[in-house]
Amino acid sequence: MEKNNISISVIKRLPRYYRFLENLKSNGIVRISSKELAERMGLTASQIRHDFNCFGGFGQQGYGYNVPELYDKIGDILCINGELKTILIGAGNLGKAVASKISTRKSGFKLAGIFDKNEAMSGKIIEGIPVRHIDYLENFCRDNSPVCAVICIPSNDMKELTDLLCKLGIKSFWNFSNYDIAMAHPEVLVRSVHLTDSLMTLSYLTNNGNEE
Amino acid sequence: MEKNNISISVIKRLPRYYRFLENLKSNGIVRISSKELAERMGLTASQIRHDFNCFGGFGQQGYGYNVPELYDKIGDILCINGELKTILIGAGNLGKAVASKISTRKSGFKLAGIFDKNEAMSGKIIEGIPVRHIDYLENFCRDNSPVCAVICIPSNDMKELTDLLCKLGIKSFWNFSNYDIAMAHPEVLVRSVHLTDSLMTLSYLTNNGNEE
DNA sequence: TAGATTGTTAATCGATTAACAATC
């Protein structure tokens, strides 16, 4: 393993690099220097070179970076072509929105099952996958061995659910609830999207203004 | 203004403190030390005291912190009881999910209008607010002067839309698109929720494992 | 070759943690 000391802050920047490069590529730009990319992204050239260098350095002295090549390299690092077998818990509005993100080509994930406790949802098709009642979760996992679970339900009963999912072999969670999976299960990987937290931070900033 | 040198990293932690305190409060816990809160939240006691001290210090030596009081104080800092007049652009699944977050009591925001370019959505009611066609956006803003816009549409045409919204007096954005509002309009406040970025980061982490 | 720009190390900056005096 080459990549042993890569900090999470660098990893978190990769998707944004990927998006900007995608845009440059689709505009037919083939070559870019760290300086120009920095200007476009609001970063320093130093940071960009430093970041890319964590993965071995993709540039060429005197030239810069080849856009399509760099784009592909970052995609590979993010394992964008992987198909991590994924289940979605909760088929409400948020669940549906999130399902479409997971089902995007090159998300790195593959939606395999959707579960909801609301009987009325059973059988409905979302992104080509039928919604199953939550009671089928355990059997489905035993049969299909998903590795990732996406949580789009409120926090109540999350302890039982996550304990079960971990027992059934789930290795990573995309968590939209406020339940603290990482605290309860340090052995799994968790990325949480706390919508309410984001909104509250915006509330603070809006009320306290831009420049003080 | 007392609070001039409070870093964004502290602000971002406040909502999580708020959630944990809400939970403690609802469990009838009245008093907590920085040490115990640190254990529950996976932080250091030092950081907790340091964070709270940015706002003046809410504790009492030898005792700790009074939970309901601290909870209220943090809510006040986050302006949780404010009602920032807010419009939502995009009434798809994500828009609907997000509308319910905004409409939660004590979110700090008040949903005033919803807009969508899909004619078929016009007149539908979401969180008590009728969906209007996007063509009515300009007049609505002139009549109602919203301060915050929530963006739940794809990135295409975002330049024109955000230019217009800024011109119409929008001061802050909750942005779910990939368009970089902050780069285009440094004068406004932006909190972005990049779902795809979060998912890609999870892809990297899942593929590269927990402990290396 | 001369000019440009990377890769990479060293310096700086900011955030986190440790320590302890103040005080309830």
Place this chain on the structure above:
DNA sequence: TAGATTGTTAATCGATTAACAATC
């Protein structure tokens, strides 16, 4: 008073930026 725990300053750690030699 003695014990506990904060508020606050100093030390440490890590991330960002600057600098420059390597090299295309």
